[in-house]
Amino acid sequence: MRQSALQHPAKPTILLIGPPNVGKSALFNQLTSMNVSVGNYAGTTVEFSACDINLHGNTVKLIDVPGTYTLHSANEAEKVAVDMLNQKPDAVVVTLDANSLEPSLYLLLQILAYQIPTMAVINRWDLAEKRGVSFDLDGFSQELGISVVPTVAIEGEGLGELREKLSGMLTAPNPHKLAHELTSEARWIMVDDLLARYVSSQPSIATGESWGAKLVNPWPGIPLAMLIVSAVFAVVIGLGMGLRNFLLLPLFRGVLIPIVVGMIEALTPTGLLQRVLIGEYGFLIKGIEWPFTLVLPYVFSFYLALSFLEDTGYLPRLGVLLDGLLQKIGLQGSSVIPLLLGYGCGIPGILATRSFGSHKERLSVSLLICLAVPCISQTGAFISLLAAHSFLLIIATFGVSVMALIVAGLILDKVLVEKKVFSLMEIPDLLWPKPRIIAKKVWNRLRNYVFDGALPMFWAIAAAAVLYESGIMAVWGNLISPIVIGWLRLPEAASVPLVLGILRRELTVLPLIDMDLTSLQLFTGAVVGLFYVPCIAMVGTLSREFKLPTALAILGTTTFVAIFVGGIVARVGVLLHF
Amino acid sequence: MVVNGPHTLLKEGVYVISTQISMKKPRTFKCRITALLLNAVKGIEELGAQCIPLGRIHTSMFYRKMIAKEILLAGLEPGMRILHIGSGRLPMTAISLAERGFTVDAMDNDSRSVELSKRVISKLGYEGQVTVLLGDGCHVDCSEYDAVLLSLHIMPKEEVIGQVLQSLKKEGRLVYRNPRGLFNYFYARVYPRDLANQYSYRTTDQSLGKETVVIHNMHSTSSTVSLSSMVVGNSGTILSAAPISQATSMGIRPGKQVTVQAIQHFGGPYIVAIDNRSVAVPRSLAAKIQIGKLGDSHETECITASS
Numbered sequence: 076m077r078q079s080a081l082q083h084p085a086k087p088t089i090l091l092i093g094p095p096n097v098g099k100s101a102l103f104n105q106l107t108s109m110n111v112s113v114g115n116y117a118g119t120t121v122e123f124s125a126c127d128i129n130l131h132g133n134t135v136k137l138i139d140v141p142g143t144y145t146l147h148s149a150n151e152a153e154k155v156a157v158d159m160l161n162q163k164p165d166a167v168v169v170t171l172d173a174n175s176l177e178p179s180l181y182l183l184l185q186i187l188a189y190q191i192p193t194m195a196v197i198n199r200w201d202l203a204e205k206r207g208v209s210f211d212l213d214g215f216s217q218e219l220g221i222s223v224v225p226t227v228a229i230e231g232e233g234l235g236e237l238r239e240k241l242s243g244m245l246t247a248p249n250p251h252k253l254a255h256e257l258t259s260e261a262r263w264i265m266v267d268d269l270l271a272r273y274v275s276s277q278p279s280i281a282t283g284e285s286w287g288a289k290l291v292n293p294w295p296g297i298p299l300a301m302l303i304v305s306a307v308f309a310v311v312i313g314l315g316m317g318l319r320n321f322l323l324l325p326l327f328r329g330v331l332i333p334i335v336v337g338m339i340e341a342l343t344p345t346g347l348l349q350r351v352l353i354g355e356y357g358f359l360i361k362g363i364e365w366p367f368t369l370v371l372p373y374v375f376s377f378y379l380a381l382s383f384l385e386d387t388g389y390l391p392r393l394g395v396l397l398d399g400l401l402q403k404i405g406l407q408g409s410s411v412i413p414l415l416l417g418y419g420c421g422i423p424g425i426l427a428t429r430s431f432g433s434h435k436e437r438l439s440v441s442l443l444i445c446l447a448v449p450c451i452s453q454t455g456a457f458i459s460l461l462a463a464h465s466f467l468l469i470i471a472t473f474g475v476s477v478m479a480l481i482v483a484g485l486i487l488d489k490v491l492v493e494k495k496v497f498s499l500m501e502i503p504d505l506l507w508p509k510p511r512i513i514a515k516k517v518w519n520r521l522r523n524y525v526f527d528g529a530l531p532m533f534w535a536i537a538a539a540a541v542l543y544e545s546g547i548m549a550v551w552g553n554l555i556s557p558i559v560i561g562w563l564r565l566p567e568a569a570s571v572p573l574v575l576g577i578l579r580r581e582l583t584v585l586p587l588i589d590m591d592l593t594s595l596q597l598f599t600g601a602v603v604g605l606f607y608v609p610c611i612a613m614v615g616t617l618s619r620e621f622k623l624p625t626a627l628a629i630l631g632t633t634t635f636v637a638i639f640v641g642g643i644v645a646r647v648g649v650l651l652h653f
Numbered sequence: 654m655v656v657n658g659p660h661t662l663l664k665e666g667v668y669v670i671s672t673q674i675s676m677k678k679p680r681t682f683k684c685r686i687t688a689l690l691l692n693a694v695k696g697i698e699e700l701g702a703q704c705i706p707l708g709r710i711h712t713s714m715f716y717r718k719m720i721a722k723e724i725l726l727a728g729l730e731p732g733m734r735i736l737h738i739g740s741g742r743l744p745m746t747a748i749s750l751a752e753r754g755f756t757v758d759a760m761d762n763d764s765r766s767v768e769l770s771k772r773v774i775s776k777l778g779y780e781g782q783v784t785v786l787l788g789d790g791c792h793v794d795c796s797e798y799d800a801v802l803l804s805l806h807i808m809p810k811e812e813v814i815g816q817v818l819q820s821l822k823k824e825g826r827l828v829y830r831n832p833r834g835l836f837n838y839f840y841a842r843v844y845p846r847d848l849a850n851q852y853s854y855r856t857t858d859q860s861l862g863k864e865t866v867v868i869h870n871m872h873s874t875s876s877t878v879s880l881s882s883m884v885v886g887n888s889g890t891i892l893s894a895a896p897i898s899q900a901t902s903m904g905i906r907p908g909k910q911v912t913v914q915a916i917q918h919f920g921g922p923y924i925v926a927i928d929n930r931s932v933a934v935p936r937s938l939a940a941k942i943q944i945g946k947l948g949d950s951h952e953t954e955c956i957t958a959s960s
Contacts, residue, residue, distance in 0.1 A: 094902070102925050144902035179903040206929070259898075263906065291924050291931065292885075292915040396932045401920025408933065432899075497938045499899050502924065502931035512900065 093170030095142030172201035318372035366529035386508035405488025606637035739804035
């Protein structure tokens with residue numbers, strides 16, 4: 076202890092490590108009262124999170140490591156785990172899955188070879204008990220010389236014991252008995268041996284698993300998938316529009332904004348300042364109305380639907396059903412998860428690609444997200460922009476998005492060449508989500524949106540208001556008017572959103588609402604907005620994940636595609652007398 | 654060769670069930686339905702035999718696809734000599750096999766069936782390829798044949814299978830049909846695992862309440878297939894697999910029992926159950942996983958239930 080205290084003068088570090096989808100993040104959240112995202116699929120956590128916790132008076136640093144089946148570092152997320160073990164933490168808590176002990180035990184044996192004080196947690200204990208599995212914990216813990224604690228992380232069961240044993244291990248590190256390296260065959264033999272001796276009834280083969288199995292069979296899985304996806308689409312749009320029209324719009328337009336306007340009019344003289352605050356681009360009006368009445372309802376409805384899909388374990392099933400088709404455009408079933416996350420926000424989408432085994436796939440999916448997957452803020456903007464004219468335009472915009480995904484996927488498949496890697500996917504059990512956890516997830520997303528989305532949007536609108544009222548925007552508009560007027564056939568004012576869009580994606584679209592455009596112009600605007608640059612935060616993420624040149628190349632590509640396709644839409648539309 | 658002794662009944666047994674045996678045993682519901690079904694089949698076959706176009710429709714509707722699956726599963730190759738026991742009044746299996754270039758002996762113990770079948774074969778012009786024989790499955794010697802096919806409704810099924818296996822040559826195959834679902838109630842089902850241990854077997858589901866079992870007369874270890882040639886419902890033990898760490902952790906390693914749960918369209922992955930987990934395995938990898946003794950999931954269930 077003294078030695079390790081010298082090495083880590085600040086505080087002891089504890090790694091929380093285990094195979095994917097065993098509930099490490101749920102355990103981490105319980106121990107730290109943080110809100111790391113959790114979901115019922117492998118690879119929810121792709122980046123480590125750290126937090127200080129108090130263990131019987133001592134502060135320790137707990138680190139949630141991305142899930143890893145083995146320490147052979149097959150993908151980025153697993154490399155993170157290996158790196159962290161190599162940095163010699165003070166203790167490791169290995170989370171085992173009570174429902175699937177085999178791979179968990181293999182990983183445990185691999186970690187024991189690192190000679191770091193280790194203890195094991197057997198999570199999802201309730202599900203295993205339900206299946207009639209019993210485990211000789213004492214015998215097992217004595218044989219390996221480590222403490223073993225059964226837990227049910229999402230319910231918080233067994234955490235007291237875990238804290239106790241953990242703090243005991245830190246004060247008196249007990250060297251475990253299995254410190255030597257083994258070949259992987261020998262390790263598997265040992266796993267089988269341990270299972271045979273300490274687990275009394277191995278769960279039987281789940282052939283009759285009713286719904287979980289049905290949903291992954293082409294029949295009736297594919298028709299059901301269509302049904303489920305349409306239902307999700309309907310819930311996101313329907314619930315969002317309902318919230319906007321019947322709750323948020325009356326609240327903001329009828330109550331809050333008049334109060335603000337009244338106050339500003341009383342406090343400031345008419346002139347530039349008042350116009351900046353409550354004029355045409357008055358940021359106190361648009362800056363409140365846009366984020367809270369146009370985007371917020373869809374953030375709510377989307378994340379409600381997404382959390383449900385995540386927690387049931389349906390997403391990997393959808394991926395598997397689509398795998399064959401996605402392969403035709405060089406992707407895989409596992410790409411479904413990042414793409415779907417991208418429909419919420421591009422950043423988690425790009426980060427989720429870390430669990431892919433191939434660099435090519437990571438890059439393609441990230442580019443596709445930047446190019447053709449509108450984030451939920453943008454979707455909210457599309458709906459507000461187009462719904463008043465024709466609902467068909469919304470469908471058409473999403474049609475363009477899907478078509479672009481296919482075309483871009485095909486092109487990328489040809490351009491980027493890389494050796495194919497086998498990517499297996501584990502299909503989790505179908506679980507009924509817990510309402511409490513869904514509510515918590517949606518609440519976190521909303522909170523994140525208000526602080527990381529609505530506030531930047533407010534300041535971006537403020538900046539726009541200043542530029543607009545000061546006349547700088549008009550100069551800029553003149554400058555790029557050949558593109559905006561000549562090529563895209565939009566009014567000169569539409570050059571404003573092209574600048575704002577760099578700050579926030581939805582701002583490429585929202586200003587068009589008040590411009591009195593024709594249906595064709597609206598659609599052109601929507602298409603430009605769809606393909607146009609990823610927002611600044613996404614460019615930042617891209618340059619961190621793929622280096623700056625790649626990020627800039629993506630920026631250039633998306634801008635070019637947006638302008639190019641927008642102009643074509645404008646011309647084809649005229650030809651069709653649209 | 655004609656009806657003599659207690660077990661010499663193949664299709665003739667139908668009549669016996671509905672007449673003589675029924676006098677001694679109580680007429681159970683099951684017994685009646687079985688007789689009714691068999692009579693209906695006979696009637697339809699008779700109609701087909703009398704009127705060739707009807708027979709053709711019957712063959713293409715019910716038999717062609719099934720036979721194609723069986724040929725694939727048993728690894729039969731054109732030129733092989735095949736014996737079909739219980740060929741009935743309209744020898745559809747024999748005709749479908751002849752169409753694909755096999756030489757077939759069709760055998761039945763009902764003289765009327767043999768007579769009708771001969772007529773159909775000559776009308777269709779398969780005389781060179783199909784020979785119709787009057788004979789009994791319980792006393793048959795199949796050492797001359799590369800493969801023996803048994804019809805679903807032969808009786809007594811277990812005995813005939815025993816006789817065939819006893820006389821089957823090395824490398825020979827026995828293909829027989831088991832009832833599935835509701836038909837289980839009316840027709841005898843013979844579990845391949847109940848037969849002697851040295852045989853390796855494969856099964857596949859057929860449409861219309863049938864299932865085909867293929868028994869290879871060789872030691873089980875020498876008969877392997879890759880995961881990619883299995884069908885939904887098949888299960889078997891992994892003999893060897895590409896050593897990819899991710900796959901190994903998900904349970905794809907030698908000695909593990911796998912069951913195919915689903916196969917995705919458009920070249921998508923195989924979904925297999927290993928222990929109590931489901932794993933999606935890409936086809937390219939599935940081709941590199943060798944599976945030993947095959948069965949089907951229903952049987953695995955039976956084993957777990959009984960133990």
